[in-house]
Amino acid sequence: MTHIEVTVNGEKRSAEVEPRLLLVHYLRDHLGLRAANVGCDTTSCGACTVLLDGKSVKSCTVLAVQASGHEVTTTEGLSADGELHPVQAAFRQHHGLQCGFCTPGMVMAAVGLLAEIPHPTEAQVREGLEGNLCRCTGYHNIVQAVLAAASEVTA
Amino acid sequence: MIPAQFDYVAAESASHALGLLAEHGDEAKLLAGGHSLLPMMKLRLAQPKVLIDIGGLAELAGISVDGDDLVVGATTRHADLAASDLVRHEVPLLAHAASQVGDPQIRHRGTIGGSLSHADPAADLPMALVALGGSVELQGPDGSRSIGADDFFTGFFETAMRPDELLTAVRVPRQPGVPWGYQKFVRRANDWAIVGVAAVDGRIALANMGPTPLRATAAEKALAGGASPAQAAQHAADGTSPGEDIHADREYRRHLAKVLTRRALEHQAG
Ligand SMILES: Cc1cc2nc3c(=O)[nH]c(=O)nc-3n(C[C@H](O)[C@H](O)[C@H](O)COP(=O)(O)OP(=O)(O)OC[C@H]3O[C@@H](n4cnc5c(N)ncnc54)[C@H](O)[C@@H]3O)c2cc1C
Ligand code: FES
Ligand code: FES
Numbered sequence: 001m002t003h004i005e006v007t008v009n010g011e012k013r014s015a016e017v018e019p020r021l022l023l024v025h026y027l028r029d030h031l032g033l034r035a036a037n038v039g040c041d042t043t044s045c046g047a048c049t050v051l052l053d054g055k056s057v058k059s060c061t062v063l064a065v066q067a068s069g070h071e072v073t074t075t076e077g078l079s080a081d082g083e084l085h086p087v088q089a090a091f092r093q094h095h096g097l098q099c100g101f102c103t104p105g106m107v108m109a110a111v112g113l114l115a116e117i118p119h120p121t122e123a124q125v126r127e128g129l130e131g132n133l134c135r136c137t138g139y140h141n142i143v144q145a146v147l148a149a150a151s152e153v154t155a
Numbered sequence: 156m157i158p159a160q161f162d163y164v165a166a167e168s169a170s171h172a173l174g175l176l177a178e179h180g181d182e183a184k185l186l187a188g189g190h191s192l193l194p195m196m197k198l199r200l201a202q203p204k205v206l207i208d209i210g211g212l213a214e215l216a217g218i219s220v221d222g223d224d225l226v227v228g229a230t231t232r233h234a235d236l237a238a239s240d241l242v243r244h245e246v247p248l249l250a251h252a253a254s255q256v257g258d259p260q261i262r263h264r265g266t267i268g269g270s271l272s273h274a275d276p277a278a279d280l281p282m283a284l285v286a287l288g289g290s291v292e293l294q295g296p297d298g299s300r301s302i303g304a305d306d307f308f309t310g311f312f313e314t315a316m317r318p319d320e321l322l323t324a325v326r327v328p329r330q331p332g333v334p335w336g337y338q339k340f341v342r343r344a345n346d347w348a349i350v351g352v353a354a355v356d357g358r359i360a361l362a363n364m365g366p367t368p369l370r371a372t373a374a375e376k377a378l379a380g381g382a383s384p385a386q387a388a389q390h391a392a393d394g395t396s397p398g399e400d401i402h403a404d405r406e407y408r409r410h411l412a413k414v415l416t417r418r419a420l421e422h423q424a425g
Contacts, residue, residue, distance in 0.1 A: 002163050018160070019160075019161055019162065019163035019206065020157060020158045020159070020160055020161060020196075022157070041156050041197070042156075042194060042197075043190065043194055043260075043261065044345065046258075046260060049260060052263070055234070055263040056259055056260045056263060057260050057263050057264055058260045058261070058264075061189060061190060061193050061194060061264070062189065062193075062264065063163070063189065063193070065163050065165075065208075066186075066189065066208065066210065068165075069211075109259065109260065112259070113259070128259055130258040130259065130344045130345055131257070131258025131259055131260040131261065131344075131345055132258075
């Protein structure tokens with residue numbers, strides 16, 4: 001077992017974990033944070049996307065021990081006091097989801113993208129979400145939601 | 156999918172990592188970004204007993220200029236390479252190659268040292284290193300040495316690096332303003348090249364046209380002899396025998412190599 005100390009959604013957590021424990025399983029099974037989904041489990045679909053020190057990563061391909069000493073943000077950590085984060089609100093407003101399975105990962109990838117490029121073009125949004133697959137929406141409304149959130153955040 | 160059990164050590168320095176490699180021998184593997192190794196461990200294609208994490212070593216990261224070379228530390232992440240103003244100015248082809256790897260999440264984790272050590276013939280950075288005529292710096296128990304790109308990639312996922320060595324840095328000649336071309340043919344977002352071509356300064360490198368990244372030497376010779384890009388590109392696949400998979404058979408890959416080489420030579424950025 002290896003001792004880890006991770007700041008998750010602003011809260012310091014520590015645990016003894018097996019080194020082979022994946023970050024997504026630490027979040028879901030140990031901490032009960034189930035927004036990040038396991039879709040493909042092969043670094044392709046992006047459903048497991050969380051932020052690690054503010055950068056989007058696929059938590060099915062990060063070991064919990066690699067996150068020790070770092071900050072993790074999940075979708076649960078976005079909304080303060082029941083208020084939706086602007087990206088979440090924009091997904092709802094612009095119908096950026098249907099079944100919702102990809103949504104937490106899409107939202108985290110979008111939040112990470114807007115931190116890097118606050119005013120993205122449509123092409124930059126599409127490229128920025130290249131690591132996230134959606135089987136339902138056809139992407140159009142997701143892209144519209146992210147563009148709307150970008151103008152909202154900086155308005 | 157859960158990897159087999161292993162012990163984990165976060166290396167405190169490059170020399171600590173080298174010591175651990177010497178101590179554990181074949182049982183140990185270095186872990187950098189984990190974006191080639193962890194997928195293989197999840198599939199149990201790799202089952203190291205000890206993982207030595209060098210991903211957090213600041214001494215191995217960073218980008219600087221040293222005389223005529225740009226020097227990139229092994230644990231520099233693809234995203235940082237792609238976004239670096241220094242790299243975009245001094246060796247724009249390298250920054251572009253890094254921006255073509257996978258997707259944003261993969262680029263936030265994967266490192267140049269990991270990509271070159273993994274030596275996937277379809278990958279972007281090995282092809283870029285060959286096109287640029289760069290070299291890698293290796294540190295081992297007996298000191299350090301440097302190997303040029305043409306000698307580093309020795310076979311399918313094989314390099315001239317010994318198991319007790321650490322790739323510490325990558326060196327590429329600075330070439331601000333030199334025209335370059337880059338073509339990567341894919342069918343799916345975030346995929347490896349079905350065929351890739353990187354061309355700069357008379358050198359042409361191919362991805363996924365054989366067991367290693369290759370130089371298109373016949374096309375280079377034709378160019379040097381005054382052939383037009385279209386004429387030279389006709390020789391891009393000479394001497395190659397690429398593999399076949401669900402994406403492409405051998406003839407299709409050979410055809411793609413010619414088309415993409417012509418495009419890489421005709422659509423050069425400065
Ligand atoms: C879904 C997916 C899509 C991808 N698409 C692309 C793509 O389009 N193009 C592309 O080029 N790549 C692609 N990749 C691979 C990606 O670039 C990896 O990041 C890279 O190949 C490995 O770098 P890493 O730092 O993650 O290495 P790791 O996985 O940590 O290590 C890889 C290997 O190198 C060894 N190693 C690592 N660092 C060193 C070092 N400093 N010295 C000696 N040995 C070392 C390790 O022991 C291991 O054997 C993709 C990966 C995934 C999962
Ligand atoms: S579950 Fe991690 S990328 Fe699909
Ligand atoms: S909303 Fe169903 S997968 Fe995206």
